[in-house]
Amino acid sequence: MEKYQITAVGDQAVAISFANRIDPQINQRLHQIGRLILQADFPAVQTVVPAYRTLTVLFDGSRTTADQVSAEIEPIIKQALQVALPPSRTWLIPVLYGGDMGPDLSTVADFAHLSDQEAVNAYTSHDYLIYFLGFLPGFAYMASVPDRLAMPRLEKPRLKIPAGSVGIAGHQTGFYPVESPGGWRIIGRTPLKLYDPHNPQSFYSAGDSVRFFAIDRDQFAVIQQADRQGTYQVRTVEK
Template structure:
């Protein structure tokens, strides 16, 4: 796979792959990031994986740009020889209705389908988590069926409730905390996605999210159980080596 290096500061470099939203490419980026952290690579102080880039911060007193490039080249070469067929899928319950998803009808109209058909389309795909940001626990995932890939709102909302599930072009994702945002909201999960008192996330880059439609009563029941620490997300591991 083709890639290029750019040194963006004395102590930072970027590995850039072809500009695309591609699962296999992103898996490689995340694999390199994990290897650098897991191996305690000398001089590496941080890694930031994104859709098609990997930013690496390093201490130039402990390593050099050229040494780091050589190490990354070796990791990528070894990664190309490995097969990753396993998947970790987190099943996330979502209530799709007009109160929780004010853009539900607009997205259905955009796709020229009924609301029920839209929900079926959104829940029929397992979504790969390409990267995390712009909020703690915000997962950038893709790709939704092209027919429902409605662009962002022209004017973002000033306040979006935690747990809201939205679409922005080919991407889908969940707002883990209250935030402004311009994604098209189609539903909401009752599960608390991020807790600053316990910031360990229930999912990470490389996992898959599978949305499961629930009723309003199920939403209320799960929300109560989750608040009491009595609700566990369903996690499915499919053979081979896990991506997450």
């Protein structure tokens, strides 16, 4: 496994950093390390915040120091690097692509020199790892979009993107759990309700993967109604 660094971030956090690149194995290791740190139940550690290649450990600066936390977590990091990664879940997410649901699909297809359907086929032929959640409640930063589809984000962001919209920004992809401004290229929309303020814990988590599959407009309506009634079960595949 690659070398890592532990550095202080102010007086209430330390960051564990690996190589500066988007790498699924590095990210999965960070999530594993984060789980082990929380399970260790250090009295002063408050939470962990994963990103693409870093894990920030937040602690109560009135009870401990960055040096003490670094010394406590280093054995856990070394332990995690010696064991196999645990199995992960892959969520199967339905998406209606193109038209009013995906206003940027044709632009992305042109960028890739593909037809709209070929672009959808290329996009749905990959599983996408959820590297971390952020920006909005439940917004999943996923990668990696195939090179030919990796179109840069819009130069001028939209002021309103509907909840459930699925977008591309370079090699990143993600879905908007709530209505929001945004500059990603919107290629489709899922009928699933991705965020509920009354139950803010998303069904998916960082470290999971997503496999998108295409549906038509009739299927969109049926799945949306079932999801709102609580009778639609999002399927998973164990890896």
